Amino acid sequence: MAEAAIMASDGLWRKLRSEAQRAAAADPVFGKALAGAILAHDDFAAALADLIGQRLGRGADEHARFASFARDAFRGQPDLIETASRDLQSIALRDPAIAELLPPWLHYKGYVALQAFRVSHWLWHGGQVDAALLFQNEASNVLQVSIHPAASVGAGVYLDHATGIVIGANVVIGDDVTILQNVSIGRRSELPTRSPRIGRGVYIGGGATILGDIAIGDFAKIGADTLLTSDVPAGCTAVGNPARLTNCPEPASVA
Template identity: 80%
Template sequence: MTEAAIAASDGLWREIRGEAQRAADADPVFSKTLASTILAHDDFAAALAELIGRRLGNSAAERARFTAFSREAFRDEPDLIEAASRDLRSIALRDPAIAALLPPMLHYKGYVALQAWRVSNWLWCCDQRDAALLFQHESSNVLQVSIHPAAYIGSAVYLDHATGIVIGANVVIGDEVTILQNVSIGRRGELPARSPRIGRGVYIGGGATILGDIRIGDFAKIGADTVVTSDVPAGCTAVGNPVRLTNCPEPASVA
């Protein structure tokens, strides 16, 4: 992680702690939760690791295990914290219902599920595959978000509402993508089985299904309940089943 990224993460953590302290001062009951989840920690990585453990673990032993794996991942791969910082800021920028950082960190399960996937992906790449799949299983069971550890997801990604999201192995998702509830992205039955590649800034509406060896171009939009099994060019909107393309950019004129 670069010095600029470290400074950005530290700045984000100061903002979160400031929000938490103000909320604790205003609500003595809520202050107990904030004291243990936010104010007791020295940095963003420690707080996030414990948050993942709290959300995924069903017992004290399980919470400790998930927290320990997360701490190890964040310590070994600081870029995970940079990505988590960008994910959190993206919510405040793109969700009109929220402007602060503390509420989505504590209460948006899509955010926690995405950070749990980042840990599972690190475990998968470190050949700790049973542990990686355990993270996927518990995230699916508790948060209703199932992302295979062998997927690839960029940063500044927002899982909005985040119920019923399924992302399969080897799916590639670029930066600044927004995914709503009940979205499925994965392989079809063809051989060789290959997974979709989702470009930067793509918006995927609720209930959409994206399958097969296809490419969704940068800044495309996939409408609610759309079934996509072929490429969608950059900037186009795909709607319906069977899918049709609308609002595509005009082709560049030839001199």
């Protein structure tokens, strides 16, 4: 992702509000929903906390509870807002079906699930384990994305289609990674101590399974339905079950 294309959260908020105002003017019925989701809020952090509460909470009390946790996280770690900004922009930059920020904000559950994870990660490392696991559980139940709070996920990440995604404890995912539907990333049962480490700019196709103490290098690609249990060098493509390497910058083989 080109750094020049990345706006700070303040600029993104102005653009998002502008898109919402245009949409509301074009469709007064839809505008009522936009007023609550975006135009009623003073800043990006307030709108995002409300979005998380709305999508995870069942009823007004739960909505308020989840939104309150999110606001606490954003106050406690303000760079979560810049990360959320990068995540949203990454969708507009990588998804050929859209060109604006408003559709993924309103309709892409993968974006909400990822921001809920970021709140759970903050709670986990702040010692609020039960609250962190509550976020994970509700995101799994409602949004079909389960990311353990002890995982580490970089900025500019795009969960495309975002159904059936499972990311286990201590998995490390770098910046600008794209993950499609029905992907599982975690430990192997016989090797409980280490989880996969995924580099920057990696693309993971639908249905892929990535297990064990392995490293995937920067800008590698993992094909759909691949079963991966060994390292993938930077820039290589892994396909098949068991995985084999292809299109590597230099000769390489799966161990």
